[in-house]
Amino acid sequence: MSTKIAIICSKAFMKRIISIAQNVTDIQIEFYLYRHPSEAPILVKQIKPCDALLFGGTLPYLHAQSLLSEIPIPWNYIKQDETAISTTFLSLVAKHTVPIDRISIDVMNPAFVDNVLAEIEYTGEKPHVQHISITEPTENILQRHMALWNTKSIDFVITSIHSVFDELQALQIPAMRMLDTKNSIIQCLEETKSKSLLTKSESFKAVVGLLEIPKDSSIESTILSQIAKATFSTYKQISAHTFELYTTAGHLQNALEKENLEELIQQIEQPFKLAFGYGHSILEATQNAQYALTFAKPSEIYILDEHKSLLGPFPNSKGKVSLKTDDPYVLQMAKLTSLSPLNISKLINFSHERQSAQFTSQNLAEYLQVTRRTTERIIKKLVDNGYAKVVGEEMTHQQGRPRTIYELNFATY
Incomplete structure (x- = not known):
């Protein structure tokens, strides 16, 4: 399927994309045209069902950037870079026969022009560079x-x-458009197609959920049916x-994002208790759910996803803890401290979520949901190695020993 x-x-x-797109297999293209890049946000809201969105330049992308978090499909944009500028200069x-210093050029990033001129070891007067900004x-x-x-002051x-x-053409001022190379456009189309295929493959991964209730409890069938409906589950x-x-x-992610x-x-x-497992098969997903x-x-x-990363708990936290690792730094640390890679991953996540070091x-203890005694044993192993x-002590409001303050x-990272 394309x-x-x-x-x-x-x-x-x-017109340029149409002439090039035939070099990319298994894609269909539908165009939404603007007269000015600032119209891009309006066009985003007019897009009919499709697999991916591509902006034909940095400027329309920047105008629509604030809307992209609401778009459920992958997006991409054709970026202006040194290759486009050097190709245009060469053309x-x-x-x-126009000298470089007799050119006026508008670009998203003026540094790209300097980089191109430096690469060709140009030492003459520079062109007149106009910086493009969405605020202007x-x-x-x-x-x-x-x-x-x-x-x-210029000839082109x-x-x-x-x-x-x-507008320049209408005024008969010699001008040309910046040239995006054929290879750059093909690469961007291929990349956009790949993003769509990856998103689809991720969305269709098998997920198994396990809902467990205590032996002396029961759960209403209507609630169970609603959970199944919210996650599009059987x-x-x-x-x-x-x-x-x-x-x-894809269905589970949608249910979590909408908080249904x-x-x-x-x-x-x-x-x-409720847990879900991802997998490339029902068997793998069931094992991960268990x-x-x-x-x-x-x-x-x-x-628990197929990479053995533990996500959650939802809704209170959306942290990620790896249950397996091949990071030699973590493995060495686990060997020296006799702590499991899981506990080390939890410590790293603990550090990321705290506002203070x-x-x-x-x-x-509160983060790991273990006893103070267990936590103190973990800290001792960390300190000893x-x-x-x-780094200090914290005086309590009640009588007793002050609490020791630590830093990892x-x-x-």
């Missing part, structure tokens, strides 16, 4: 080009904005107190 890509671009750029030199009307860019032409204009090119009862749900990663599942979970008055269930606490949801054994250090002393 990948349908919606492309937001100018009419002129549409200009080949077709027109493109009319201003046009006026600056025109002012340079009217004062006879290179523009990245198709509407500016059309379910079956596998024992008197355990239910299995079958869905896909979390709202339903809060309606269940009886204690329960393992995730061992971490589950009442009214919380855990997910300093902590007490009580802080860590130089992976944590004592190893790389957590």
Whole structure:
């Protein structure tokens, strides 16, 4: 099945893409054309069902950037870089004998022009560079080009904005559009197609859920049906107190993002455990769900993915803990401290989620959900091997010994 890509671009750029897109197999293209890049946000809201979205340049992408978090499909944009600028300069030199310092060029990043000139070891006067910004009307860019032409400071204009090119043509000012190379466009189309295929494969991964209730409890069938509906699951009862749900990663992610599942979970008055496992097969997903269930606490949801990363608990935290690692640094640390890679991964996650680098054994015990005694043993192993250090004491409001304050002393990023 071909990948349908919606492309937001100018009419002129549409013609270029059409001439190149035939080099990419298994794609369909539907164009949404603007007269000005600032119209991109309006066009985003007009897109019909498709597999991916591509912007025909950095400027339309920047105008629509704030809307992209709401788009459920992958997106991409054709980026302006040194290759485009050097190709355009080469084309200009080949077709027109125009000195570099007699050119006015508008670009998203002026540093790219400097980089190109440095690469070719150009030491003469530089071109007139106009910086494009979404906070400035493109009319201003046009006026600056025109002012340079009217004062006879330039002989030619290179523009990245198709509407500016059309205006310059109408005024009979010599100009050309920035050239995106054929290979760059093909690569961007291929990359956009790959993003779509990856998203689809991720969304259709098998997911098995396990809902477990205590032996002296029961759960209403309506609640169970609503959980299945929220996650687009089918379910079956596998024992008197355990239910299995079958869905896909895309449906489960959608339920979590919209908080439909979390709202339903809060309606269940009886204690329960709920965990999900991802896998490339039902068997693998079931095994991961069973393992995730061992971490589950009442009214919380855990997910164990196919990479053995534990996600959750939802809804209170969306942290990620790796249950396996091949990182030699973590393995060496585990060997020296006699702590499991799982505990080390939890310590790293603990560090990422805290606002302060300093902590007490009580802080860590609450995060790990273990006893103070267990936590103190973990901290002692860290301190003894130089992976944590004592940095002070915290006086309590009640009588008793002050609490020791620690800091982790190893790389957590």
